[in-house]
Amino acid sequence: MHKPPEGVLVWLRRDLRCEDHAALSHALRSARRVWCVFVFDTGILAALPRTDRRVGFIHGSVTALDRDLRTIGSGLFVRHGEAVAQVTALAQELGVDAVFTNHDYEPAAVQRDTRARDALARLGITWCSWKDQVVFEADEILTGTGTPYSVFTPYKNAWLKRVQAADLAAHAVRPHAGRLAPLPTPLDTGVPTLQELGFAPADMSQYLMPGSRGARALLQEFLARIDAYAEARDYPAVKGPSYLGVHLRFGTVSIRELARLARDRALAASRGAEVWLSELIWRDFYHQILHHHPHVVNRPFRAEYDTLAWDTGPEAQRLFAAWCEGRTGYPLVDAAMAQLNQSGYMHNRLRMLTASFLTKDLGLDWRWGERYFAEKLNDYDLAANNGGWQWAASTGCDAQPYFRIFNPVTQSRKFDPQGKFIRRYLPALAGLDDTRVHTPWLAGPTELQDSGLVLGHDYPRPLVDHDEARQRTLARFAAVRSG
Numbered sequence: 001m002h003k004p005p006e007g008v009l010v011w012l013r014r015d016l017r018c019e020d021h022a023a024l025s026h027a028l029r030s031a032r033r034v035w036c037v038f039v040f041d042t043g044i045l046a047a048l049p050r051t052d053r054r055v056g057f058i059h060g061s062v063t064a065l066d067r068d069l070r071t072i073g074s075g076l077f078v079r080h081g082e083a084v085a086q087v088t089a090l091a092q093e094l095g096v097d098a099v100f101t102n103h104d105y106e107p108a109a110v111q112r113d114t115r116a117r118d119a120l121a122r123l124g125i126t127w128c129s130w131k132d133q134v135v136f137e138a139d140e141i142l143t144g145t146g147t148p149y150s151v152f153t154p155y156k157n158a159w160l161k162r163v164q165a166a167d168l169a170a171h172a173v174r175p176h177a178g179r180l181a182p183l184p185t186p187l188d189t190g191v192p193t194l195q196e197l198g199f200a201p202a203d204m205s206q207y208l209m210p211g212s213r214g215a216r217a218l219l220q221e222f223l224a225r226i227d228a229y230a231e232a233r234d235y236p237a238v239k240g241p242s243y244l245g246v247h248l249r250f251g252t253v254s255i256r257e258l259a260r261l262a263r264d265r266a267l268a269a270s271r272g273a274e275v276w277l278s279e280l281i282w283r284d285f286y287h288q289i290l291h292h293h294p295h296v297v298n299r300p301f302r303a304e305y306d307t308l309a310w311d312t313g314p315e316a317q318r319l320f321a322a323w324c325e326g327r328t329g330y331p332l333v334d335a336a337m338a339q340l341n342q343s344g345y346m347h348n349r350l351r352m353l354t355a356s357f358l359t360k361d362l363g364l365d366w367r368w369g370e371r372y373f374a375e376k377l378n379d380y381d382l383a384a385n386n387g388g389w390q391w392a393a394s395t396g397c398d399a400q401p402y403f404r405i406f407n408p409v410t411q412s413r414k415f416d417p418q419g420k421f422i423r424r425y426l427p428a429l430a431g432l433d434d435t436r437v438h439t440p441w442l443a444g445p446t447e448l449q450d451s452g453l454v455l456g457h458d459y460p461r462p463l464v465d466h467d468e469a470r471q472r473t474l475a476r477f478a479a480v481r482s483g
Contacts (some may be wrong), residue, residue, distance in 0.1 A: 004030050004031065004032075005030060005031045005096070005097035005098040005126070006031065006032055006033065006096075006097055007031060007032070007033040007034070007035075007094060007095060007096040007097055007098075007181075008027040008030070008031040008034050008035075008038055008092060008096055008097065008098045008099070008100050009034075009035050009036075009087070009090060009091050009098075009099050009100070010023050010027050010034060010036045010037070010099075010100045010101065011023075011036075011037055011038075011039075011087050011099055011100070011101040011116075012036055012037065012038045012065070012076075012101075012251075013038075013101065013102070013104055013109075013251075014102070014104060014249070014251045015132055015133065015251035016038070016058070016061040016062060016065050016211070016212075016250050016251050016252050017132035017212045017215075017251060017252050017253065017254065018036075018065060018068050018069055018072075018173055018212075019170070019173055019174070019212065019254070020170040020171050020172075020173070020254035020256060020257055021102075021132065021171055021173055021214065021254075022102055022130040022131060022132035022171045023100040023101050023102045023128075023129070023132065023171055024036065024100075024126070024171075024173055025169070025171035025173050025176070026130055026480040027098075027100045028099060028173060028176035028177065028179045028180070029176055029279075030193075030250050031097075031179065031219055032179060032325045033179065033181040034074075034179050034181060034404055035094060035096070035180075035181055035183065036069060036072065036076050036131065036180075037073070037076070037077040037078070037079060037086075037090055038062050038076055038077070038078050038079070038080070039078075039079045039080070039081065039082075039083045039086045039087060040058075040078070040080040040081075040192070040197055041079055041083040042080065042082055043082060043083065043112075045197065045198070045199075047403055048199075049101075049375070050198065050199055050200055050236070051199065051200040051201075051202050052199060052202060053202045053207075053344040053378050054246075054378055054380070055194065055197070055199050055202070055342070056194065056199070056201065056202035056210075057208060057210045057246060057250065058210075058250060059191070059194055059197070059210075060073070060200075060210030060211060061211045061212075061214075061250060061252050062076065062078060062192050063210075063211075064210060064211030064212065064213065065211065065212075066190075066191055068211075068212070069180065072177045072180060073178075073180060073182060074178075074180035074181060074182060074183065075182070075183040075188060076191075077090060077183060077187065077188070077280045078189070078190065078191045078192065079189075080192055080196070080197060080437070083112060084112060084114075084115050084116045084119055087099060087116060087120075088116070088119045088123065088238060091113060091120060091123070092123060092125075092126050092188070093187060094184075094187070096125065096128040096263065097125065097126060098127070098128055099116070099120055099125060099126070099127055099128070100128045100130070100261075101113070101127075101128075101129050101130075102129065102130050102132035102133060102251075103129050103130065103131055103132065103133070103137065104133075105133075105134075105137070105287055105290060105291060105383065106290070106382045106383070107290075107294050107297060113127075113129065132171075132251070133251060133255060133287075134255060134283065134284045134287050135159075135163065135167055135168065135255060135256065135259050135280075136159060136162065136167070136284050136288075137284075137287065137288065137291070138288060138291050138292075139466075140162075140426050141155060141158050141159055141162060141284075141288065142158075143158075145158060148288060148289075148292040148293075149285070149288070150289070150301075150397040150398065151247065151398045152219075152285050152398045153287075155281070155285050156278060156281045156285070159281050159284065159285075160281075163259075163263070167255045167256075168257075168259050168260035168263065170254065170256060170257065170413065171256075172414045174367070176411055182238065193475040195299065199436065207343050207344065207378075208243075208246060208345075208378065210252070210263060210395070210440075211252055212252050212253065213324050214247065214252065215244065215247035215252045215253035216253075218242065218243050218244055218247065219253065219258070219261075220243065222242040222243070222244070223261065225239070225272075226242075226262075226265060226270065226272045226273050226276060227265075227270045227271070227272040227273070228240070228272055228275070229241075229242075229272030229275055229276050229379075230271045230272045230274070231272075232235070232272075232273040233275070233348070233349070234349050234415055235349075235415050235416070236335075236336070236339075236347040236349060236365050236415065236416060236421040236469040237418075237420035237421040237424070241347065241348065242276065243345070244258065245345075245378075245379030245381075246345075246378040246379040248283070248379070248381075249378075249379045249380070249381050254316060255280065255283070256279060259277065259280050261273075262274075262276050262277035262280060263277055267341055273375075280351065282384075282387075283381075283383075283384060285387075285444070286383040286384050286386070286387035286388075287383045289301070289383065289397055290382065290383040290386065290387075290424055291388060293397075294397070295389075296390065297382070297386065298367075300390065300393075300395035300396065301390055301395060301396040301397045301399075302395055302396070302397075302399070304480060304481075305394075305421055305480060307480055308395070308476060308477070308480055309476060309479065310359075310476075311362070311363040311364055312365075316362075316363075316364055319362045319364065319463055320362070320364055320368055323337065323354075323358050323362060323364075324341075324370075324372055324459070325337070325341075326338045326341065326425075326426075327460050327463075328357065328362075328460070328462065329441065329459070329460045329461050329462035329463055330408040330409070330412070330462060330466075331412060331419075331422045331429055331437060331438060331440065331459075332350070332353065332408060332411060332412035332415075332416055332421070332422060332438070333353060333354055333357050333408050333425050333428055334425075334426060335353050335416075335421055335422045335424070335425035336350035336351075336352075336353060336425075337354060338425035338426065339425055340373075340376050340377070341376065342387070342425075343378075344376060344377060345377075345378055345379075346373075346377065349411075349415055351373075351388060352388070352391075352406065353406050353408065353411050354369070354390055355369055355388065355389055355392035355393065356392045356400070356405060356406035357406070357408055359392060359393040359394075359473075360392075360393075360405040360406070360469065360470070360473045361405075361408070361463075361464050361466060361469040361470075361473075362463065362464065362466060362469070363469070363472060363473065363476065366389045366390060366392070366393035366395065367389075368384055369389060370375060370386060370389040373385055373389070380440070394477070397444075402474075402477040403474060403477075405470050405473060407466060409438055409439055409466065412438040413438050416438075417434070418434050419432070419434055419437035422437055422438070423437065426459065428453060428458040429451075429453065429459060430451075431450065431451030431452050431453060432447070432451045432453065433447075436451075437477055440453065440455060440459055441455060441461050441462055443455075458468060
């Protein structure tokens, strides 16, 4: 822009907070009057089930953000409809010179933003977009030859070498909050109810508090135990993870703040913080993979695996349904799926295990599992979900080698040794001892009778024999590699 804008409309999407916010900070520092808008986009909502925890979380976070903005003299315009049309109409009604927003990297979002920029340009309204949801994006971290990284460890090393305090500094909002303008009464329609949006209430309170306050509470609780993260994160019955994934996904917390806290603690010799920072860097890594290789949305990162012969047909569909419903006969796999189906959350170790089981034990296409996770996960993020699934299926960048196949029993004994997690989600197995809870099909008649368990009725027998499934997977990959 050649001159500072008089009025700016900030379009919020994956950034539902009013602290450390790139687009909002830039708007407040450059314009005299600033408003904020969020759109419940019918183009996205139409594809979702009518009871969706994420819509409930977003609705709660939008309501909280509106409340926060009203405490400082403004408020949040909330609209329901086609996003580009809604933002364009509001920008016209307010008479703003510019619409500011933060980059959104998913292919469909890029197309939407191109339409928005073009529609606004026809009205003489400037479009400005800023980096906010990652620390480094697109071409900011490249190899010495100027190409994108496809292996994580060199990328992480380059990330750590590149990062400076300025990269993690907050984009201040409060010092300039006086430029937030009151909402004109005729345009202030408030926050629609979930019912008005066409959704049934999905009570998230027992799992997750929405909004910045929810993120702040989780972060403070996690910082008290972050030093133990490196060890505790692998055990699903232990409070090890940060549980901040959904807050990162919808921007109720800033990635810069989290990376800054992790880096500072890591530099002070906290191994837990060092490992957590590495997990945050994985997030940047998968976003740049999606940017440079958008074909991964529908196809393997590694083209040679386009011809992998995944199982199909009615039997494959039966196995997939059993996996989705937690009826595989492998307790830790089934407990993980129960956790996902009940809460919308799955422990990261178990995401790897269940994905490996679907692709390597059942021989089913990773895209089936990816789509199921996309429907169920509260923290679903295209880049990370796709990257994780392709890692487990051995079709992606820096993937798990195809010949390393998670053994569901070994994983169960190692990471849930006392069966606490299994018993929490599979109460039918609660009466088995700590040995048999991992392998109920090996229990003898007396053990089964004493535990009150009827195999095949209270809990299924294994769908497949792991050792036999492993050999089929090795043959499946060998056929491609020798072709």
